[in-house]
Amino acid sequence: MASVGATPGRTPQGPGPGEASASFPSPAPVPDPREAEEEEEEEPAEIHLCVLWNSGYLGIAYYDTSDSTIYFMPDAPDHESLRLLQRGLEISKQRLLSGNYSFIPDSMTGTEKILFLSSIIPFDCFLTNLDMAQMLHRLLGHIKNVPLILKRMKLSHTKVSDWQVLYKTVYSALGLRDACRSLPQSIQLFRDIAQEFSDDLHHIASLIGKVVDFEGSVAENRFTVLPNIDPEIDEKKRRLTGLPSFLTEVARKELENLDPRIPSCSVIYIPLIGFLLCIPRLPSMVETNDFEIEGLDFMFLSEEKLHYRSARTKELDALLGDLHCDIRDQEILLMYQLQCQVLARAAVLTRVLDLASRLDVLLALASAARDYGYSRPHYSARLLGVRIQNGRHPLMELCARTFVPNSAECGGYKGRVKVITGPNSSGKSIYLKQVGLITFMALVGSFVPAEEAEIGAVDAIFTRIQSCESISLGLSTFMIDLNQQVAKAVNNATERSLVLIDEFGKGTNTVDGLALLAAVIRHWLALGPTCPHIFVATNFLSLIQLQLLPQGPLVQYLTMETCEDGNDLVFFYQVCEGVANASHASHTAAQAGLPEKLVARGKEVSDLICSGKPIKPVKELLKEKQMENCQTLVNKFLKLDLEDPNLDLDIFMSQEVLPAATTIL
Template sequence: MAQMLHRLLGHIKNVPTVYSALGLRDACRSLPQSIQLFQDISQEFSDDLHHIASLIGKVVDFEGSLAENRFTVLPNIDPEIDEKKRRLMGLPSFLTEVARKELENLDSRIPSCSVIYIPLIGFLLSIPRLPSMVEASDFEIEGLDFMFLSEEKLHYRSARTKELDALLGDLHCDIRDQETLLMYQLQCQVLARATVLTRVLDLASRLDVLLALASAARDYGYSRPCYSPRLLGVRIQNGRHPLMELCARTFVPNSAECGGDKGRVKVITGPNSSGKSIYLKQVGLITFMALVGSFVPAEEAEIGAVDAIFTRIHSCESISLGLSTFMIDLNQVAKAVNNATEQSLVLIDEFGKGTNTVDGLALLAAVLRHWLALGPTCPHIFVATNFLSLVQLQLLPQGPLVQYLTMETCEDGNDLVFFYQVCEGVANASHASHTAAQAGLPDKLIARGKEVSDLIRSGKSIKPVKELLKEKQMENCQILVDKFLKLDLEDPNLDLDIFMSQEVLPAATTIL
């Protein structure tokens, strides 16, 4: 039955297939009327809809409309339109005969001619341009009115073409005008029942959404969430990211729980590419899916009274906004700070990285401390960050409201193995060098980066690379040699003292 409903909904795309809506009504009438949506469809898809579909189907020529890229009507709707279309269809053979008669009256030098019909212009006599017709004055032919030259064809009005204009008129435009008038009349009759169409589209779209959610739940093994007004927060058992699990070969599920007075602020640290962002997104997506009435990608899920979901995960940059990436991030966080309640879910990923490290860390700590100061009325917050100093410098107050989580990893020699599993604790390093190696950076650059990082942590000065220093010295030596080779000792204006003080000595200081 679900597949049949899907098929019928798939046909409700445009006017020619509006009859599928009637089939959808008949299918829903055979289903349990205790379900409100089926009952509404059975009642709202009334005879008015059948009348609209029948009226449109009897008037509109859909194949002709597609072929001409405009509105056309079926035969036997308007006898006058049918007669003009018959004349228009018979024009080619008729005009051939007219052209034959015209050729008999033309100069013998003209080998051929044709009579053509151009909408809005009318009937014209077309003859090929002769080699002798060079100047505009050469185009004049006795008994003909020259109109224009196009593609080496001369176009004229003759007595016969003027007679055709008076007898037949502008057939193409007349037909289009009359069909446009019929379209307007049909439009008025359909709009008189517009309420029915609007209601049909609303109910059909609702059914389409529910069928899509049901299909996804069946195909991907989603479970039915529970709603608990007594629970302030969410509880997810072995949740999965609904999109990531379809793209990855294997996906590691993770649980999440927030509620009560403990762990309302969860600070998640871990190496780059360890799964922090995916974890935040899956918590938000599962909560959102449950709130809109969908099954969720988790073994179990209990959703409490969540009144809003605020995120600082992805910044959509646009030149039209006139805002920097960091300003966009600040706007997102400011919206959460100003509007989040104790029933809100707040997801923050890498806030503060768009500015100076110290300033970014200070802003992140200030925002979290603001929420922690609210005590039990603090929102439910998940924060993923690479600012390990947030924990190492103890920038957040100690207490049950804060819970530290990390992504489990294991170092295997020089390799870092990701388990993508959330556990309690704090990461001891970002392992940026491992991520850089995975991205394909040369080992030489990675080793230098680790060296500089270690020097900064230990407070030691950073010395230049010896190999690079030698290369620079050789380059400066070559420059100095070139200057001596270009020196013209026979130049009477040469001042060796100036040359040594301004050219040689500055270059020598970079070598020694």
């Protein structure tokens, strides 16, 4: 609202209290994000919720834009290991985690696909390219959620921050294009970015930079344009900027025609209402009728000031019109025209996000490979299985002080079924998981935590490692193991599949669980050369002791190396050939903090069962129970009132003493 006024000495004055001078921010050139970063308004965090379909079972997943984290809540095996991919900026991470690599040409062979995915990794592993990788990361940091902005444009809901984000995104995309043109064009991704980030991006950036007044837009909290875009808008802004001095002269003339009792006046401009004459309320003006002044039309009373329309203010309305609204309407029209220009090139913006997503993911994998000392796996279409030399669990090695690497080899005809036994907490489950993770990481194009790794044509990885229970399924733990995991492996695994089974059968009766485990393994062994590559970890030592599996080259027995040092058990966490002779559950129970008496009693009962001897009650426990019963009986006698005429000693002896005596004697 613009205003001028006059002092009691009947001279014009500046804007009074509660009044704001009309002004329009002077336009300023838009800074280039490639030269210096500018403060930008933070986008509000958004949560994207979706239905997760995993291996035939429904769950949910949600993506938090505030920290670029994706969370899974599935009714299927948890994919905790995929959180390694949170390194980097992770634009459109859903594409990677869904496992749908639609950008890989269908014409590629299996070997070519793996090489395509992993081709960028060696580029970032050399220290000489570290600066370039960091620059690419910085540029990727400015590439935001373009599809959301385009959607708002289509609905005409564009915000000032959207134009700022889009401007930085486009300029950063141009920076990526220039950087990738200086990199080896033998890498497909670099070549795609260099070619497909077309001049349309430069056209969009140029349009936004020449049209949008970012400083003015932030100050006004709406879209404003730079000077010299529309002469009519420039003229109206010039008039709006010059209003204060012009209205000062108008107020002086109005004051000359007012009652001498009126000490001062102001001429103000209110958008959508127009120009008004504002005078202070006199003490004599009490009733509404007192507000009437000859030659003036009373409008309203606000903050002890009366507002009127005069002949001059009406003339100003006709001459100048509603400048503020006119400027806003014309700038909205220009914004709509600019939106149409951007939407016409929406395809290239979507392509920017697609290629930037790939580059971000692959750079994240490359960064992890460099930081954690991963090595490049070799892919062999001839190899049926995997060969891993000194492999490590990618997560466990970050948590443990020391980690013992282990090798794994499954290929050819021999040793397709590996039965792993060992004490509790000896590392069997970790070994199975690291074999699966190394294979998976290699197949998605990542370097792997191993000295060497050769990956064959693995067509699927089936696991029975973790039981994901859910009340929504209405199934028992053992039924989930069978229905969701083991049954799928039995029905779908091929000679190129990797099957990992950990402690299957423990969810039911020992005999039944052992029988099912043996039956499943024998089913695969009966396939002969077409048997999948199977790793089975179990504590069912009877599986081997009772010779439930046939002898032959397909079966290989492995164990986790340990050493007994007196009453202590030392774990070496090293896989070696052989069979464990005990589960050492008592040692695990002692480590868990169970009382020594309980651990000793458990070991005693276990030894008696193994030797076929009867299990007798513990004498000390029996004596303690007898003493408790004696004390209870004594207390009952002491509570007797022998002088009570209603006391019946026969009933007391038969109901209280005799039953207690049987537990004492």
